[in-house]
């Protein structure tokens with residue numbers, strides 16, 4: 001147990017996390033290796049109840065009415081062995097006037113054959129917020145299958161922000177499916193950034209339903225694929241209320257033999273709603289590359305800089 | 313001493329001849345203007361000197377500081393001291409002004425980045441962390457382009473219409489920046505439409521239909537340009553018609 005803890009912290013810091021966070025009693029955290037809770041700290045107003053299952057953990061998370069958790073809650077999920085299955089189920093409820101920011105690291109540094117499933121059901125009340133940032137680190141072999149799914153309901157005057165990035169190490173197989181719906185005066189902001197190479201396979205489906213009057217939605221994806229990697233992005237925004245505004249912004253850069261597909265779906269059923277989309281797939285812009293080359297960068301260096309800044 | 317010599321270069325793009333037997337000599341340490349109407353081929357000439365991928369001359373040679381650089385690729389040309397302030401500079405997602413200016417600097421000194429921004433009247437604290445993307449106005453983007461060239465301290469700076477998109481109030485400062493480039497030892501090849509800007513140059517070449525048709529003191533060339541060229545009587549290569557121009561440098 002102690003050994004797992006130390007090993008997790010090491011992998012966590014290699015994946016860009018700062019383990020010192022776990023010593024700070026004002027910052028809530030939860031560390032899970034496979035199906036075991038190996039670290040946990042809670043703070044007032046926040047309840048996290050983890051329960052072990054055969055292949056993972058079921059987590060009930062609640063932020064009480066009127067409580068806004070000041071510091072981001074740190075979650076760390078990992079499998080340090082070469083093989084394994086980890087199924088995380090999250091049920092989260094943010095009560096009215098409550099708010100929380102979560103920062104999750106998912107680390108599989110030596111993955112050869114690992115399946116990581118995440119199934120989330122999230123309910124956000126009125127005048128509340130939920131911000132979720134997830135960073136993955138998969139190691140160099142690419143033997144990971146990641147299947148994140150989420151169903152998120154947002155009340156009135158609230159905001160939901162998710163930020164998913166998988167930029168270090170191989171992707172493996174990735175299949176994300178998020179469904180969200182938001183009510184009056186609420187906003188939805190989903191960003192996904194992934195860098196795939198080798199024979200990585202990326203599949204993303206994000207659906208945002210702008211159900212409430214004056215609701216706002218943005219689905220943003222930045223995907224870079226090279227070698228033999230493949231990606232398919234389905235971004236769907238549905239607007240069914242007056243003054244609802246939405247935008248889909250998808251950029252996929254391909255290099256080498258990679259293949260990319262973007263399917264933006266704009267579905268509007270109210271004459272006072274408006275949804276726009278832009279999707280661009282292709283090589284990097286030649287002028288951008290040449291501009292940096294005219295300042296002395298080699299072509300490779302220019303491409304790396306453009307991609308790293310775009311995905312940052 | 314000459315720093316740049318272009319020797320009878322011809323350039324064809326998509327079947328259209330853009331530059332025809334064009335020759336040009338630029339003296340080291342000078343400000344050398346290229347004046348010409350729209351579509352004369354000024355930017356194409358700039359890209360050809362810089363070494364952009366599609367702008368490979370089918371004929372002729374380019375020399376820089378005495379060396380033949382005709383075959384030298386773009387980034388190598390930049391490394392030996394040539395750079396270009398683009399007429400319509402590219403936008404980059406996520407790249408900050410600071411990152412952008414720093415790209416070309418040999419020594420990455422914060423003080424020089426700030427000095428460069430001051431040169432173009434942009435307050436460093438307001439701009440260093442702005443992103444060089446679509447959120448910058450056209451004029452702001454142009455100023456940052458010039459600041460980046462300034463901070464690079466190149467041997468030869470090709471400025472492609474540095475004054476376009478710059479408001480009249482800031483024009484004097486852009487002129488000052490160009491003079492400062494010269495003071496620091498940079499040779500400036502200045503592509504412009506505006507007299508006030510070309511006035512500061514030591515020599516001006518008039519470009520028309522892919523040729524340098526006249527060269528001399530700026531005031532003479534400007535006078536000639538105003539009297540004879542606008543509106544331009546030629547739509548085809550001058551050498552192909554019976555006009556005054558026969559191609560090559562007329563001096």
Ligand SMILES: Nc1ncnc2c1ncn2[C@@H]1O[C@H](COP(=O)(O)OP(=O)(O)OP(=O)(O)O)[C@@H](O)[C@H]1O
Nearest residue numbers: 325326328330348349350351352353354355356357
């Ligand atoms: N890639 C290209 N393929 C075909 N024709 C081109 C290409 N690039 C430029 N041209 C043509 O070459 C001519 C010169 O263009 P260039 O951009 O060099 O002109 P310019 O003198 O810089 O004009 P401006 O003052 O408008 O900037 C124009 O007629 C233009 O349409």
Ligand SMILES: [Mg+2]
Nearest residue numbers: 354355356399
């Ligand atoms: Mg031009």
